Amino acid sequence: MRGFFYVLSAVAVMGLAFWAYRETYRTRAAEREVAALQREIAQKREALAILRAEWAYLNRPERLRALADINFDRLHLLPLGAEHFGRIEELAYPAVPIAGVSAPVPVAGRLGDPAGSAGEARP
Amino acid sequence: MIRTPLRPLARILAARASGENPDQIERENIRRRHQRMNEQFRRRSEGRLLVLMLFFVAAFATVGIRMGALALSEPREPRASASGAAIMAQRADITDRKGRILATNIGTYSLYAQPPLMVDKPAAAKKLAEIFPELDEADLLRKFTGKRKFLWIRKKLSPEQMQAVHDIGDPGLQFGPREMRLYPNGRLAAHVLGGASFGREGVNSAEVIGVAGVEKTFDAALRDPANGGRPLALSLDLTVQAATRQVLEGGMKLMNARGAAAVLMDVHTGEVIALVSLPDFDPNDRPRPLTRGNDPAQSPLFNRALQGVYELGSTFKPFAAAQALELGLANPSTMIETKGPLRWGKYKIRDFHDYGDRLSLTDVIVKSSNVGIAHVAQAIGAKRQREFLQSLGLLDPVPLEMVEAKGSRPLLPPRWSEISTMTIAYGHGISVSPVHLAAAYATLANGGRRVVPTLLRRDRPQEGARVVSEETSRRIRHMLRQVVLRGTASLGEVAGYEVGGKTGTADKPKPTGGYYKDKVIATFASIFPASDPRYVLIVSLDEPVETSGPRPRRTAGWTAVPVAAEIIRRVAPLLGLRPRIEPLRPTGVTLTSN
Numbered sequence: 001m002r003g004f005f006y007v008l009s010a011v012a013v014m015g016l017a018f019w020a021y022r023e024t025y026r027t028r029a030a031e032r033e034v035a036a037l038q039r040e041i042a043q044k045r046e047a048l049a050i051l052r053a054e055w056a057y058l059n060r061p062e063r064l065r066a067l068a069d070i071n072f073d074r075l076h077l078l079p080l081g082a083e084h085f086g087r088i089e090e091l092a093y094p095a096v097p098i099a100g101v102s103a104p105v106p107v108a109g110r111l112g113d114p115a116g117s118a119g120e121a122r123p
Numbered sequence: 124m125i126r127t128p129l130r131p132l133a134r135i136l137a138a139r140a141s142g143e144n145p146d147q148i149e150r151e152n153i154r155r156r157h158q159r160m161n162e163q164f165r166r167r168s169e170g171r172l173l174v175l176m177l178f179f180v181a182a183f184a185t186v187g188i189r190m191g192a193l194a195l196s197e198p199r200e201p202r203a204s205a206s207g208a209a210i211m212a213q214r215a216d217i218t219d220r221k222g223r224i225l226a227t228n229i230g231t232y233s234l235y236a237q238p239p240l241m242v243d244k245p246a247a248a249k250k251l252a253e254i255f256p257e258l259d260e261a262d263l264l265r266k267f268t269g270k271r272k273f274l275w276i277r278k279k280l281s282p283e284q285m286q287a288v289h290d291i292g293d294p295g296l297q298f299g300p301r302e303m304r305l306y307p308n309g310r311l312a313a314h315v316l317g318g319a320s321f322g323r324e325g326v327n328s329a330e331v332i333g334v335a336g337v338e339k340t341f342d343a344a345l346r347d348p349a350n351g352g353r354p355l356a357l358s359l360d361l362t363v364q365a366a367t368r369q370v371l372e373g374g375m376k377l378m379n380a381r382g383a384a385a386v387l388m389d390v391h392t393g394e395v396i397a398l399v400s401l402p403d404f405d406p407n408d409r410p411r412p413l414t415r416g417n418d419p420a421q422s423p424l425f426n427r428a429l430q431g432v433y434e435l436g437s438t439f440k441p442f443a444a445a446q447a448l449e450l451g452l453a454n455p456s457t458m459i460e461t462k463g464p465l466r467w468g469k470y471k472i473r474d475f476h477d478y479g480d481r482l483s484l485t486d487v488i489v490k491s492s493n494v495g496i497a498h499v500a501q502a503i504g505a506k507r508q509r510e511f512l513q514s515l516g517l518l519d520p521v522p523l524e525m526v527e528a529k530g531s532r533p534l535l536p537p538r539w540s541e542i543s544t545m546t547i548a549y550g551h552g553i554s555v556s557p558v559h560l561a562a563a564y565a566t567l568a569n570g571g572r573r574v575v576p577t578l579l580r581r582d583r584p585q586e587g588a589r590v591v592s593e594e595t596s597r598r599i600r601h602m603l604r605q606v607v608l609r610g611t612a613s614l615g616e617v618a619g620y621e622v623g624g625k626t627g628t629a630d631k632p633k634p635t636g637g638y639y640k641d642k643v644i645a646t647f648a649s650i651f652p653a654s655d656p657r658y659v660l661i662v663s664l665d666e667p668v669e670t671s672g673p674r675p676r677r678t679a680g681w682t683a684v685p686v687a688a689e690i691i692r693r694v695a696p697l698l699g700l701r702p703r704i705e706p707l708r709p710t711g712v713t714l715t716s717n
Binding site for chain 1: 213223224227228229230305307308309311361362365366369617618619620692693695696697701702
């Protein structure tokens with residue numbers, strides 16, 4: 001009986017040692033991955049900062065103005081002026097489509113209407 | 124376990140036969156057994172002690188080795204921590220009010236040399252001088268062959284230059300990473316941003332420190348890692364600033380002016396939307412301050428809008444008028460004596476034209492009568508005038524968030540005498556900066572509450588202390604509008620935006636005393652839309668001459684006003700202001716006299 005416990009504990013120790021060994025290696029692998037990812041994040045951030053700076057540089061008003069001048073023939077871009085503001089009253093209402101001559105017009109009427117028999121036409 | 128009997132029969136019998144005491148055999152056997160047991164106990168105890176000792180030795184050895192390892196190893200950051208988004212070592216960006224970048228960083232490299240490691244010093248010096256034209260070959264060679272073990276060659280390299288230096292292939296030429304401040308918009312807002320340079324430098328990194336403008340004022344906040352790289356949002360608007368600068372530059376050339384300044388400010392929040400001073404500079408390559416010549420205004424680094432304290436002339440007249448209204452000394456139609464010249468001791472105050480004997484207060488402003496406003500100032504008195512100008516913030520440096528702001532201390536008369544009171548009413552004898560004027564006009568225009576100019580984005584009105592009443596503010600706005608409609612600033616009319624304002628043409632003082640006859644500072648202080656002002660715009664031109672007519676014209680009405688009108692025409696739509704249709708006078712009613 002005692003010998004069995006010895007063997008059992010020895011096996012348990014070996015098993016735990018193996019488990020700890022594997023965990024250690026997995027942890028190290030995870031740490032390496034985290035480090036690599038963080039390096040990548042830092043690189044991407046740096047790249048993003050460069051791209052932002054480049055975006056700002058390419059969109060500087062001076063350059064855009066020059067581009068607008070060069071491409072005036074195609075784009076007809078002008079500085080924004082007071083006359084470019086529209087007012088709501090200036091908008092025309094959409095035209096009501098005119099029904100064709102042969103289009104049926106539903107006509108509803110009431111029998112016994114004292115006002116007459118013309119009824120009420122609804123377009 | 125086989126136990127040896129204490130009284131073995133064979134020996135007992137033998138002992139009995141020989142007449143010995145058999146008990147002795149038993150005692151002897153007990154003694155031996157005890158001895159054996161003792162020895163066994165001792166061995167076991169010794170074994171335990173040994174194990175215990177080994178255990179302690181192992182434990183202490185582990186602790187000792189671990190301590191040694193910790194002491195010997197390089198410190199390393201814990202890698203399992205969260206991503207470093209919360210802490211940024213970089214200098215924070217500066218953006219405009221809509222988040223567009225005004226200043227940011229890019230990574231670059233610096234070049235240094237370690238002469239002991241260099242292989243071919245003359246060739247390296249020759250090729251470096253080819254790559255960088257500003258370096259001198261002989262000078263480089265002398266430094267390489269001297270006693271120095273280390274020297275900086277360039278603080279910033281472009282990628283092409285770096286590749287070219289790589290191609291030299293000398294192991295003594297080395298690169299250190301650098302963070303460089305970049306101003307992508309170049310000259311735009313140069314004076315506001317200021318500039319940055321390197322502080323303490325090491326091989327692997329260098330501090331970037333602000334040297335002027337907001338970069339210097341907010342240096343600590345921009346560098347604070349705890350801010351996590353949160354950008355600093357200024358109140359400037361990039362597009363408005365660009366349009367203002369473009370128009371002002373064109374106007375400055377057209378009017379043959381030496382310099383120009385423009386300040387556009389929100390009358391309610393005090394935010395400076397655009398601040399331009401010309402000539403300007405590129406903050407990416409900040410010029411050195413002038414060493415010779417005693418006039419700092421010659422340098423492009425000089426911020427005319429903030430540091431340029433000038434006598435701004437008739438733009439001061441509305442202050443006296445507002446105070447007279449506020450004190451109840453006059454109303455807009457009170458008749459003021461304008462018969463000139465007004466003599467006061469040895470001084471004579473005269474007008475540009477003769478405006479007759481009397482004008483209403485409104486017309487004193489509209490026609491810009493020095494004599495009339497001097498009479499008003501006389502009625503107000505020196506003490507009250509001083510207090511009023513103080514409450515408008517015209518007697519202290521502007522608290523703008525730039526290091527240059529302390530250079531905006533107004534120049535005041537040493538003795539605030541009665542003649543000073545009279546001249547100050549029309550803007551002579553007191554020198555303030557355009558930013559001062561903008562803040563004071565904003566205060567008069569926004570309903571009478573004190574406004575302090577700021578360069579940081581705000582989202583609500585300042586609600587400052589009340590300086591003048593709503594009613595006074597309304598009347599002053601009406602007067603300013605009349606100046607544009609029928610007065611000295613008639614070229615300032617912009618359809619749809621109800622510009623109101625006041626011109627000011629002041630002779631430039633000679634450094635030797637007295638005034639130049641043909642050099643002026645022309646200023647136009649404007650508010651728009653006059654019926655419910657949103658913005659105040661100050662345009663100031665230094666020594667403008669308008670030469671389209673038969674005689675050169677220098678008054679602000681011919682120089683600063685058209686430039687300001689063009690700025691408003693361009694900028695107001697960008698600010699999202701819709702043109703308004705002004706309420707017309709009732710038809711059929713014609714004023715036949717004033």
